[in-house]
Amino acid sequence: MKNRLTLITGTPETKETLHQQLEDILGEYILINSYAVDEAIPERVSDELVIFSSDLIEKEASHLVSNECKRMTAKRTINYQMINQLFEINSGTKVLCVNDAPQMAQETIETLEKIGMTHLAYTPYSPGKKAPSHIKTAITPGEARIVPKSIDQVIDIGVRLIDITTLIAILEHFHLKEKLGWTISNRYTGKIIELSQRLAEVNRQTKLLNQHLQQVVDGVNDGVMAIDRHQRVTVFNPFIEEYSGLSHVHAIGKTLTQLFKEPELLSYMSSPQDEGKYFTMNGYNLMVYRIQWKESDNILFIFKNTDETITMEKAARKQLMKTGYMSKYSFEDIIGKSPEILHTKKIASKLAKTELPVLIQGESGTGKELFAHSIHNQSNRVLEPFLAVNFSALPEDLLESELFGYEEGAFTGAKKGGKKGLFEQADGGTIFLDEIGDSSLKLQARLLRVIQEMELRKIGGTKTIPINVRIIAATNKDLLELIEDGKFREDLYHRLKVLFLPIPPLRKRKIDIPLLVEQFSIENNIPEHKWDHDLIETLTHFNWYGNIRELKNTVSYLSIVADGERITIHDLPGKDYFQTAKIEPESIVDHQLNTKVLTAVKELNDSSKNASRKKITDILSNEGSSLTEQQIRRILENLKKSGYVTIRRGRSGTQITREGVQYIQSSIN
């Protein structure tokens, strides 16, 4: 007669699995009956040996088992074949370990840890307990139905199996150990060896990865430190060793308060921060950043040496300098203490911080290019290229290919392989369009398209290339006048003049002249004592229609020609050397128009009426002349420049001056 054994489990699932396990191993020699407490159990179980699947089940079903039976509570272990899935979970992940009773959940965790599954952070869970909402992965040995709803990923490692010691105890009970023990334990250890090999491989991989990460962290040019959820240091690279004066051997495993004494630094490191903060540590100027990830309790600190950052920026600028595409001046190079120049510099440095186009307007030699460089220098694009193109210096076709580039074979003489245009080369940086008033209408149309679309097509090309360039344009011409004359596109004007920077002429800020002379003397190696006081006075009162460039050239001239002890007014070049006020010779037509407009202004002034452009237009049209209001505006502007009228806003409007009255009288005579 065959030996008999009864297995009693809690759920039918456990019954199925354990029955199958026993059947596979012992079925040939032992008849196995199985019951689940959750299903029906006979009133009296009287097989020779009764195996309970756990202590709990033993307590629950013990009264149903006859006293003559031998009882055994199975020791259970993880089903090794199902364990592979756990290796897929990232190391350090928090997981819920779900089982139907607190003790069972705890037991499962202990078993998992015992077999080496220590890469996960387990929290026990059984029904009736509140599941922590931040844990999104659950592991359960066959109890998936009781996993809480807050879990996103359930890993069922299957019903725990009866372990080898219990199997051997069963064999012993039926005196089968001699016969079967060897085969069974072999089969069993085979599985364990397979698992340990797998674990060893995973450990080896983890070790390699850690080594690699350590090399990466050590190679980073900043101080890197990390702490774990217990606030203990886990990473401490060589740079932070240098800044803090602590060795990593000493630092690893310590808390922040054990390592750092500075209260402000400790308080910064202990609370969530959006921005970095500046600290000095052992003479190092450091910017400290705190980085914390939502899903992890680890916190990373980066310590950046600000002195090195500045050195790196300098190196980057050096590289740019080599390419020649770099801004050479900054606001400090713009000399002057007059309220006019200080105000202009203040406005310009505000404009620098935006990404918008700027139009700089000023007479020739006032320093427009200097301002363009300085704006780029103070912008966020400072480490990117700055390219300047002068529209008065090159012929139209050449300008077009310089600006937009061309494809190979676009025209005869085109370089092999084509050419990148300045817009493309300035990508990420700034392009300075100098003397934009001198650009042709054809070029303006093309420029407008590029500025509007922020993409360009090379000459002879079909592809559009996106560009990211800030535009600064400069002009010494009155673009509005050019628009009226049909020489400049109004739409382009509005695109360029999003921000506007007028530069005052030197004659409007004469107190800057001695300072500029001093600077240019240094540049020309003229010792200060050589300057005659009267000469400085003369230079300061001169009108300098050629502005700073003219003053600079004059100082250079003096440095060469003056060979006496002192430089005096006698060393100055003749009158023809200097630029004069720009009063264009008046044509007969202009003279007639000027006289007409001045007469109308006088008539309105004499009758105490407001001499507005509209009233002047009306008077002239009554006299049969067909001038538009725009044309009258221009004539009035010229008359103002020549000192024949003054123009004020509001009620006083345009007033004829004494010189204006003389002008009318001279034309009558």
Ligand SMILES: Nc1ncnc2c1ncn2[C@@H]1O[C@H](COP(=O)(O)OP(=O)(O)OP(=O)(O)O)[C@@H](O)[C@H]1O
């Ligand atoms: N405030 C200043 N301080 C020192 N140097 C200046 C200043 N303004 C202009 N300069 C010098 O004067 C010269 C002319 O300046 P810049 O070329 O910038 O003038 P610009 O207005 O662009 O002239 P243009 O309209 O003729 O192109 C340059 O050598 C510049 O370095």
